[in-house]
Structures are given as C-alpha cells and as structure tokens.
Amino acid sequence: MHGPGRQGETHVRLEGVTKVFRGLGRGRPDVHALGPIDLDLAKGEFFAVVGPSGCGKSTLLEVLAGLATVTEGTATFEGRPIKGEVPDGVGVVFQEDACFPWLTVAENIGFGLRETSLPAGEVEARVRRAVATMGLDGFAGAYPSQLSGGMRQRVCIARTLVLQPRLILLDEPFGALDQQTRLLMGEELLKLWRETGATVFLITHALDEAAMLADRIGVMSARPGRLLEIIETGWPADRDSRIIEESAFGAITAKLWRHLRAESLKVLGKGTDAA
Amino acid sequence: MNDAPPWRGPLLLVIGVTAVWQVLYLLVGEIALRSPAETVASLAGLLADPRFWPHLRETTLAFGFALLLAAASGLLIGITLGVNRFARDVAEPMLVAIYSIPKVTLYPILLLAFGLGISAKVAFGAIHGFIPIALFTMNAVRTIRPVLIKTGRIMKLSPPALMWRILLPAALPEIFTGLRIGFSLTLIGTLLGEMFASQRGLGFMLMNAIGLHHVDIIMSITLLVTVFAVTVSLLLIHLDRKLPR
Numbered sequence: 001m002h003g004p005g006r007q008g009e010t011h012v013r014l015e016g017v018t019k020v021f022r023g024l025g026r027g028r029p030d031v032h033a034l035g036p037i038d039l040d041l042a043k044g045e046f047f048a049v050v051g052p053s054g055c056g057k058s059t060l061l062e063v064l065a066g067l068a069t070v071t072e073g074t075a076t077f078e079g080r081p082i083k084g085e086v087p088d089g090v091g092v093v094f095q096e097d098a099c100f101p102w103l104t105v106a107e108n109i110g111f112g113l114r115e116t117s118l119p120a121g122e123v124e125a126r127v128r129r130a131v132a133t134m135g136l137d138g139f140a141g142a143y144p145s146q147l148s149g150g151m152r153q154r155v156c157i158a159r160t161l162v163l164q165p166r167l168i169l170l171d172e173p174f175g176a177l178d179q180q181t182r183l184l185m186g187e188e189l190l191k192l193w194r195e196t197g198a199t200v201f202l203i204t205h206a207l208d209e210a211a212m213l214a215d216r217i218g219v220m221s222a223r224p225g226r227l228l229e230i231i232e233t234g235w236p237a238d239r240d241s242r243i244i245e246e247s248a249f250g251a252i253t254a255k256l257w258r259h260l261r262a263e264s265l266k267v268l269g270k271g272t273d274a275a
Numbered sequence: 276m277n278d279a280p281p282w283r284g285p286l287l288l289v290i291g292v293t294a295v296w297q298v299l300y301l302l303v304g305e306i307a308l309r310s311p312a313e314t315v316a317s318l319a320g321l322l323a324d325p326r327f328w329p330h331l332r333e334t335t336l337a338f339g340f341a342l343l344l345a346a347a348s349g350l351l352i353g354i355t356l357g358v359n360r361f362a363r364d365v366a367e368p369m370l371v372a373i374y375s376i377p378k379v380t381l382y383p384i385l386l387l388a389f390g391l392g393i394s395a396k397v398a399f400g401a402i403h404g405f406i407p408i409a410l411f412t413m414n415a416v417r418t419i420r421p422v423l424i425k426t427g428r429i430m431k432l433s434p435p436a437l438m439w440r441i442l443l444p445a446a447l448p449e450i451f452t453g454l455r456i457g458f459s460l461t462l463i464g465t466l467l468g469e470m471f472a473s474q475r476g477l478g479f480m481l482m483n484a485i486g487l488h489h490v491d492i493i494m495s496i497t498l499l500v501t502v503f504a505v506t507v508s509l510l511l512i513h514l515d516r517k518l519p520r
Binding site: 086096100101163 | 420422423425426428429430431432436440441444445447518
C-alpha cells in the first residue's frame with residue numbers, strides 16, 4: 001500500500017477534552033456538550049466521526065479548529081496546544097455554503113492565499129491549478145449564485161486546499177448534496193487526500209460515507225459526546241467508491257449502525273427498550 | 276420579452292405620468308396646474324435666470340451635507356449595533372421609538388440650536404435619513420451568515436480585515452437598500468426644513484410661490500425635484516440589483 005494512511009507519528013492528540021457551555025441567565029443550567037474524549041490521530045490518517053444529532057461532533061471539530069476553547073483537558077496539533085486560536089496548517093470545510101457571494105470562483109479560491117505573503121504570480125498559479133483539479137474549468141469568472149450546490153462545495157474545498165493545510169477538518173461537507181454527487185465527491189476527496197498526504201478529520205451523519213472514506217471511524221455517544229468505539233476499516237489507500245460493493249463495507253456499516261441505533265434512540269427519548 | 280432594453284421601463288413610466296398629468300390639467304385647469312409642456316418651458320426659463328442658481332446651490336449643498344452626515348452616522352451606528360448584541364438590545368427599541376416621532380415637531384428645537392442658516396436644514400435632513408440607514412445596516416450586519424465569519428477566522432483575518440473583506444461586502448446589498456431609502460428621506464427632510472424656516476433654497480422658493488400663487492414656479496420646482504429624485508432612485512435600484520447576493 002502506497003500513499004498516506006497512518007504513518008505512526010501522532011499529529012493530533014486529545015486528552016480528556018471536555019466542553020461545558022455555561023448556562024446564560026438565571027436558572028439556565030450548564031450544558032455538558034462533550035467529553036471527556038481521548039484520541040490520537042496519526043499523521044496522514046483519514047479519521048471519520050459519526051454520532052447521533054446534537055452529540056457534540058461539530059463542537060469537537062471547532063475545538064480542533066481553534067474556534068472553541070475546551071473547558072477541561074488539552075488538544076494539541078503537531079505538539080503545540082490549540083488554545084482558541086486557529087493553528088497554522090489547519091483548514092476547515094463546513095457543511096453550509098461558505099462561498100463569498102460577492103467574489104468569483106477564482107477570487108473565492110484565492111481568498112486565503114491573498115492574506116499570505118506569497119507573490120501574486122504564485123497565488124494565481126495555485127488558483128489556476130485548483131480550478132482545474134476541482135473540475136471548475138470555465139467557471140473561474142462565475143459567481144457562486146451561478147453554480148450548483150456541488151460546485152459551490154468544490155470551491156470551498158479548493159479554497160481550503162490551496163492553503164496546503166496539514167490537517168483538514170471537514171464538517172459534513174457533502175451533507176447538502178444528493179447521494180450520487182456525494183459518492184463522486186467522496187472519490188475526489190480520497191484522491192486529494194492521497195495527493196496532499198494531509199491528515200483528514202471528517203464529521204458525517206452518513207454511515208456509508210464514513211465507511212467508504214475513513215481509515216478509522218470514531219462512534220460517538222449521545223450528549224455529552226464520548227467516543228464509544230473506534231472501528232478500523234482496513235481499506236487500502238487507493239480506494240474509491242467501488243468499495244461499497246465489498247462485503248466488508250456492509251459489515252462496517254452494520255457495525256456502525258448497531259452502536260448508533262441505541263444512541264439515536266436515546267436522543268429521541270425512547271431509551272434502548274424500544275429496540 | 277426579456278430582451279427589452281433597460282430604458283423601456285423608465286420611458287413607459289415617463290409617458291404614463293405625462294399622460295395622467297395632461298389629463299389632470301385638462302380637468303383642473305390653470306387655477307391649480309400647468310400642462311407638462313408649459314411646465315418644462317417654465318423650468319427652462321427658471322434655469323436661465325441667474326437669481327435661481329443660489330437657491331439651487333443652497334439646497335444641493337444642504338442636501339449633500341445632510342446625506343453625508345446621515346450615511347456616515349447611520350453606517351457607524353448600524354455596524355456598531357450589528358456586531359454588539361448588548362448595544363443592539365439597548366439601542367434598537369430607542370431608535371425605533373425615535374423614528375416614529377413626527378420629526379417636524381423637532382424642527383423648532385433644531386432652529387433654536389442652529390439658527391435660520393444652512394446648518395438647521397442639514398441637521399433636519401440628516402435626522403430623517405440616518406435612522407433607516409442605521410437600522411438597515413444593523414440588520415444587515417446582524418444577519419450575516421456565521422459560516423462566512425468563521426471562514427474569515429479560519430483564514431486568520433485580523434479584525435479590520437474581517438470588517439473590510441467579509442462583514443462589509445456581505446452586508447452591502449442590504450446596506451445599499453438602507454442608503455436608497457435614506458437618500459429619499461434625507462431629501463424630504465432637507466426640503467421640509469427649507470419650507471418651514473429658511474431664507475434660501477428650493478423649499479423656500481416653493482413656500483414663497485405658494486403664498487403668491489405662482490403656479491408656474493411651484494410646478495417647475497416640483498418637476499425639477501421629482502426628476503432628480505426619480506433619476507437617482509432608479510440609478511440606485513439598478514446598482515442594487517447588480518450586487519451579487
């Protein structure tokens with residue numbers, strides 16, 4: 001097996017990470033959203049997280065992105081603590097459409113690059129390459145309102161990738177897309193992951209997406225979100241969407257659902273007896 | 276149907292208004308109205324009279340300053356309230372309450388404060404325009420999608436860069452709508468100020484003409500102000516629609 005995959009070296013470490021949202025105003029209770037969570041991500045690994053709605057998946061991603069601070073515990077990236085500030089080398093793609101509607105595709109993709117000290121020529125070259133890689137040729141001058149949902153999400157992915165992040169955080173990036181587009185976008189993501197060698201942390205509500213894309217999948221409990229189990233998929237790095245035909249794929253998805261069914265029923269207030 | 280040239284709508288509007296005006300003139304007669312042709316001729320005469328230009332200059336200057344003041348203060352207050360929830364919770368009900376006061380009742384106080392000169396007109400025009408600009412701007416900033424701001428933070432934008440590169444462009448379409456409404460209200464305020472207590476300006480001329488029953492002058496000034504307001508409004512609507520949303 002060539003390409004990325006787990007390379008042994010710890011890239012991201014979470015130790016006892018806990019997040020409690022303090023109740024604002026009189027009589028409002030604190031909300032224990034997350035943790036404690038202990039997790040090591042190896043360099044170059046593709047890690048996915050699945051869990052019931054409201055279990056704190058997005059909060060966990062915000063902690064890693066430096067957009068939220070932890071109440072207890074520590075989160076480190078490349079050995080340095082993440083303390084409510086976006087660490088260098090981290091890129092994030094959100095579920096919602098995050099394209100800037102007043103900028104063209106090329107301007108959107110080059111947005112972050114223009115904040116760096118890179119020479120203008122290099123910025124343009126990287127944007128041109130990203131436009132081609134993401135299949136957006138002919139749309140560089142188009143505005144986001146002229147694109148489909150899938151194309152807009154590709155613009156957001158390209159905008160993150162041109163910055164060459166070493167850790168890519170994806171918060172349900174294909175959540176708003178139809179099933180076929182999601183599978184194909186998943187293939188593109190795997191290809192980009194192989195090319196960049198970055199560590200990927202994906203949050204998804206789609207079990208099949210997690211089973212197809214990830215090296216390891218963390219299953220989270222209902223709130224407060226804790227890691228119930230980590231499942232190794234054992235896929236080769238050069239996989240694509242055709243692995244959904246493998247019998248192991250069905251087994252992984254079934255295993256994920258076994259864990260999640262009970263947790264999702266808890267969220268719905270039905271307990272495990274309803275099974 | 277979509278191939279219609281952009282000037283077709285405004286042209287049809289002008290033709291329609293002129294036709295209605297002509298019919299009204301035929302019904303009402305010389306005592307209260309002049310025909311469109313007579314009014315245009317009378318306006319041309321007014322524009323050729325050197326005594327008219329100081330009045331036009333006074334109104335233009337007062338309106339320009341009032342609009343500048345309304346836009347600057349409205350944008351500043353709107354952005355401040357838009358980004359600061361506590362300030363917004365405190366100030367929004369007050370702004371809405373002040374907006375509902377008939378502003379003409381404040382004019383005697385403004386006159387006492389500023390006197391009969393241009394400053395009172397500027398202040399009166401500005402207080403008409405700044406609240407809608409502030410409210411629209413506040414709402415525009417408040418409703419910016421959080422994911423755009425998060426993206427800015429991920430890109431490590433400094434607070435001023437976040438303001439210039441994300442907050443302002445994201446809020447611009449709605450701010451622009453506020454400016455459009457603020458433009459009309461500031462013009463009304465400035466002219467009202469001139470009509471009630473002033474010694475120069477188009478509003479002052481209009482009031483004098485009403486007192487002396489100079490229908491020609493009333494109609495000419497009304498036409499001039501209408502053409503100016505409609506042209507600028509159409510231009511602003513055109514620009515507003517071109518902004519990517």
